[in-house]
Amino acid sequence: MGIKISIFLSAIIGLLCAFKIFSYLSVPSYQSIIHINRDHDIKIYRDKFGVPHIQAHSLSDALYAQGFVQAQDRLWQLHIRKMASQGRLSEIFGERTLKVDQYFRSLDYLDSARRIVNQLSIEGQQLFQAFIDGINQGRNSFTLLPIEFQLTRSNFIEWEIYDMICFIKFMALTTMNDFHFEMMRSSIKEFDLETIKYLTGIGPDNLFDIETTTINQQELKEQTHLYSDEFYNIKSPSNIQVADLMQSYKFLIDNVIPLSVGSNSWAVHGNFTNTGYPFLASDPHLENGLPSQWYQSTTTFPNGEFIAGGAVVGLPYILSGRTKSLAWGITISYADVSDLYEEQLKEIDGKMHYLFQEKWYPTKEKVELIRYDDKIYEMKIHRTHHGPILNFYFDDRGTKTIKQLEKTYSLRSLIDIDDNYGPEAMIRFIQGTDLSEQLKLLKKVVYPGLGMIFASQKDIAYMIVGKQVIKSGHPDDYGFIKKGWNGETEWLGFIPENEHPIIINPPKGFVATANNRFFPKNEKYHTNWNINPTGRAHRIYQVLSEIVPNKVNYEQMKQLQLDTVDSYAKQSWIYFKKFIQSEYFKEQMDSWDFNLTIQSKQATLYMLFEHYYSQSFKNLPPRWSQTYNFDSFFFLELTRFKENGKWCLPYTCSQLLNQAVDKAVEHFKQLPKQEWGNNHKKFQGHFTFKDKFLGIFDREIPFGGNRRTPSVSTLDISSVPFRGLAGANYRMLVSMAPGDVGQFIVDGGVSGNPLSEHYDNQLSLYAEGKYISMYQKQFEKLTLLKKVEQSEDL
Numbered sequence: 001m002g003i004k005i006s007i008f009l010s011a012i013i014g015l016l017c018a019f020k021i022f023s024y025l026s027v028p029s030y031q032s033i034i035h036i037n038r039d040h041d042i043k044i045y046r047d048k049f050g051v052p053h054i055q056a057h058s059l060s061d062a063l064y065a066q067g068f069v070q071a072q073d074r075l076w077q078l079h080i081r082k083m084a085s086q087g088r089l090s091e092i093f094g095e096r097t098l099k100v101d102q103y104f105r106s107l108d109y110l111d112s113a114r115r116i117v118n119q120l121s122i123e124g125q126q127l128f129q130a131f132i133d134g135i136n137q138g139r140n141s142f143t144l145l146p147i148e149f150q151l152t153r154s155n156f157i158e159w160e161i162y163d164m165i166c167f168i169k170f171m172a173l174t175t176m177n178d179f180h181f182e183m184m185r186s187s188i189k190e191f192d193l194e195t196i197k198y199l200t201g202i203g204p205d206n207l208f209d210i211e212t213t214t215i216n217q218q219e220l221k222e223q224t225h226l227y228s229d230e231f232y233n234i235k236s237p238s239n240i241q242v243a244d245l246m247q248s249y250k251f252l253i254d255n256v257i258p259l260s261v262g263s264n265s266w267a268v269h270g271n272f273t274n275t276g277y278p279f280l281a282s283d284p285h286l287e288n289g290l291p292s293q294w295y296q297s298t299t300t301f302p303n304g305e306f307i308a309g310g311a312v313v314g315l316p317y318i319l320s321g322r323t324k325s326l327a328w329g330i331t332i333s334y335a336d337v338s339d340l341y342e343e344q345l346k347e348i349d350g351k352m353h354y355l356f357q358e359k360w361y362p363t364k365e366k367v368e369l370i371r372y373d374d375k376i377y378e379m380k381i382h383r384t385h386h387g388p389i390l391n392f393y394f395d396d397r398g399t400k401t402i403k404q405l406e407k408t409y410s411l412r413s414l415i416d417i418d419d420n421y422g423p424e425a426m427i428r429f430i431q432g433t434d435l436s437e438q439l440k441l442l443k444k445v446v447y448p449g450l451g452m453i454f455a456s457q458k459d460i461a462y463m464i465v466g467k468q469v470i471k472s473g474h475p476d477d478y479g480f481i482k483k484g485w486n487g488e489t490e491w492l493g494f495i496p497e498n499e500h501p502i503i504i505n506p507p508k509g510f511v512a513t514a515n516n517r518f519f520p521k522n523e524k525y526h527t528n529w530n531i532n533p534t535g536r537a538h539r540i541y542q543v544l545s546e547i548v549p550n551k552v553n554y555e556q557m558k559q560l561q562l563d564t565v566d567s568y569a570k571q572s573w574i575y576f577k578k579f580i581q582s583e584y585f586k587e588q589m590d591s592w593d594f595n596l597t598i599q600s601k602q603a604t605l606y607m608l609f610e611h612y613y614s615q616s617f618k619n620l621p622p623r624w625s626q627t628y629n630f631d632s633f634f635f636l637e638l639t640r641f642k643e644n645g646k647w648c649l650p651y652t653c654s655q656l657l658n659q660a661v662d663k664a665v666e667h668f669k670q671l672p673k674q675e676w677g678n679n680h681k682k683f684q685g686h687f688t689f690k691d692k693f694l695g696i697f698d699r700e701i702p703f704g705g706n707r708r709t710p711s712v713s714t715l716d717i718s719s720v721p722f723r724g725l726a727g728a729n730y731r732m733l734v735s736m737a738p739g740d741v742g743q744f745i746v747d748g749g750v751s752g753n754p755l756s757e758h759y760d761n762q763l764s765l766y767a768e769g770k771y772i773s774m775y776q777k778q779f780e781k782l783t784l785l786k787k788v789e790q791s792e793d794l
Helices: 002-026 059-085 090-106 110-119 122-140 147-152 161-174 178-186 193-200 217-223 249-255 422-429 435-444 475-479 535-550 554-561 567-579 583-590 601-614 622-626 628-640 653-670 763-767
Strands: 033-037 041-046 052-055 263-268 279-287 294-300 306-312 320-323 327-332 338-343 345-348 351-356 359-362 364-372 375-383 408-413 450-455 460-465 469-471 491-494 502-504 510-513 680-684 699-702 713-715 722-728 730-735 742-746 787-791
Touching: 033 059, 041 059, 052 059, 059 090, 059 122, 059 147, 059 161, 059 294, 059 306, 090 364, 090 375, 110 161, 122 161, 122 422, 161 422, 178 193, 178 338, 178 475, 193 475, 193 628, 217 502, 263 327, 263 450, 263 460, 263 535, 263 554, 279 320, 279 327, 279 450, 279 554, 294 742, 306 730, 306 742, 320 730, 345 359, 422 435, 435 450, 435 460, 435 502, 450 510, 460 510, 510 535, 535 554, 535 567, 554 730, 567 583, 567 628, 567 653, 583 601, 583 653, 601 628, 601 653, 601 680, 622 628, 680 713, 699 763, 742 763
Parallel strands: 033 787, 052 294, 680 722
Antiparallel strands: 033 041, 041 052, 263 279, 263 510, 279 722, 279 730, 294 306, 306 320, 320 327, 327 450, 338 408, 345 351, 351 359, 364 375, 450 460, 460 502, 469 491, 680 699, 713 722, 730 742
8 A cells, every 4th residue: 555655646646736837937937137139229118917917129139039938928829820821720630620721711711811922011021020030039049849739739830920910810701790690690480570670689779778978969970971851861672581500600609600709998088187187998898718819018128119908829919008199998899890781603614603693603613622631621612792602501510502592691701802991000109199190090901900099198089990891772671681683782882081080089088889880871872770778788888978077087097997887787686676576686686786806796687687688599599699789689678678579578577577587586595605705607618628627717706797798708608606717817097197108907817838837827907806007117127037038949
C-alpha cells in the first residue's frame, strides 16, 4: 500500500512540475519592461492586470507593438479567427467543422479580400504590415506554444495583411443579422402572412416602442436630409410569399444564426455635466467566452498624444476608446444590408443559368477546396448578379449539386463589395483632432454596419458607419426571402454621402444608441422599416432624460452602465395584470421594482414566467424566443392583448398566459434558492473547449439583468437555470475633461492562455461593477525594473 501511495504522490508531483514548466514556457513574462528595437526603441510595460502600456515614437511602431502584444496574449485566438474567417477550421478540427467551413466558403468573399489588399494605399499597406510583423514576431517570442496548440496538434501559421482583411469581412458578417431573420420568418408556414408579420415585427405598426429612436423626429428634420412627409405613400404592393427553406435549416439555427447581441453607447454634452466637458460610455456586447472578445491597451507618444481602449483581437484598431482629443464607442446598427433571393436555375448547353426578368443569364462559377483529415472536399460555387448561391445549405452534408434542388438561394450583402477605403478609415480617424472633420472620413466606409457615438472636449455626435441600402419594392417584403427572378425587390444604391446622417450636439444634451431603431418612421428610404426596438435603449433614454437636465456626474454614468431595470417589463405589467388569475404572482409583481439584481427573487419568478410563456408557441422556430423579434411581439401582446390570436390556438391567449404563470409559480416555489443570481449565471466558456475537460477552462459568475437591461445578459430563455450567453464583454467610461482619461474592464483578462494568472483576473472586478484605469502615469518610474531585450531577429 505504501508503494502505491508513493507512486501516486510521485505522479501528482510530476504532473504539477510539468504544469509549472509548461506554464513558464508558454506564458510570457509580465514582470519586466520589454524593449523592442525597431525604427525607434519601443517600450512595453504590463500593469498588475497584465494590460500592456506601450511607448512608441510613431504610429507604425505603435501598431507593431499592438500586433506583438496581441500575439503574446492571444495567439490561439488569432489562429482560430484567421482559420474561421477563411473557412479553414477543418484543417484543425477535421470533418466535424466541415459544415462551418462550407458555409463561410459559400459566402465567397476571399477573392474580394485579395483585391482589397492590392488596392490599399502605400501608407495603409505599411501600417498594416507593421501590425502583421508584430503578430509574427510575437509568436517567435514563445518557447512553447499555448496549450490549445498542443491539444489540437496544430501549428501557428504566420499572418499576412490578407488574413486581417478576411477577418474584417468576417466581423462585418456578424453585424448583418437581417438575412438570418428572413430565413426564420420564411420558415413559418402555419399562419397567414399578416399574422407572420405581427409575430416577427414587420413594419412600424407591428413593433413595440417605435418612439425610442437614436435620431428623433426633430433631429431628422433639422440635421439630416432624410425626413419625408410622404413616408407612408408607398406605391409598390406587398406580394411576398412564405418560402420553403433549405433542409439544413435546423443546423443553421443551431450553429450559425447569431444570438441577439449588440451594444450600448451614449455621450452627454459638456453643457449638461458637472465638469463642463463631455462624458462617454461604451459597452459592446458579443458572445460570452474566454478569452474575452476584447483586448485592452494604452499607447503613448513623445508629443503627449495617446490612444487607449479596447481592440478586437486580429484587428489593429482601438474600436472603442479615446485619444487625447477624441473618444468613441461602437454598437451594431442592425441595418438591413443583406438579402436572400430564391433563384430559378437550369442548365443550358452544359452551363448553369439563372432566370431574371424573363431572361436566362449564366452563373459565374469557381471551385473551392477545403482540406481536412488528409482529404480534400471540392466545392463548386455559383454566382448570380445578387451574389453567391449558398450551396452549403443544399442538404445536411452539403454534397448535392445545384440542379438537384427544388429551392436555391443567393445572398446579396455588403461584404460582397470591395471596400477599399474602409480598412484604413479608423487609422485615419484617430490621427485627427476636429470631430466634425474626422466624421467625414467615416462616410465612405461600406461595412461593418455600426452605430457610433463620439465625443471631443466640446462636441458629442452620433453617426451610422457603413452604407445604408436603398431598395425597390414594398418595405414589408424586405424582411422575407425574395423572388430573385422578378426584379421587384432589388438594390438601387446607397444613401448618398451628402445625405449620410450625422447628429452633432442635439438640443436634448445627449446621444445614445443600443441597437434600437435609429430613425423615426418618417425616414424617406424606409431603411429603418423592420428594425426592432430594444429595452436597453428605452431604459437608457429614460434615465438620461431624467438626469441630463440636472448636470450628470461620472458616477451616474457608471450607475447607468450597471443598471439592471427592465423598463419594458415594468411598463407592460400595468396592462396585463388584469388578465392574471394567480394572486401570488400579482402580489410578487406589485411589490417589485423590476430591477433584476442578483438578490431579487421576483426577477427569478418573472423570468420563469417568460420562459414558460415563450415555450407556449409550438409552431414558431425555437430560436425565435431568443431574438428582439420576440421581445417586440411579447410586449405588444402583453399591452394590446388579443384574446383570440391564431398563435394561441387551440387555447385562448389568456389561457396560455395563465398556464405560463401557474407553471412559473409552481417552479419558483420549488427552488431551494430563489435569488436571481442563483438561477442566472454569466457563462464564460472557453471558445474552443467549452464544457470540455471537466470545465477547467470555463468560468461562471452570478449575474443580474436580462437582454433588455443596460447591464445586459442575453440568456438562454429555453432552459432553467438560465445561462447568460452574451453580454457586455468590455465596459468603458471616458471623461473628456483636461487631465482625465477614463476606465475600462473586460469580462475575463488580457491573456488567452488558461495557465496565465491574467486569464480571468478581471472577472471578479467585472462582476462587482468595478473598473481599472486606462492610463498608467507611473510608466516612466518603472525603468529600474530588469529589462528584457527583444529584437526583430528573435
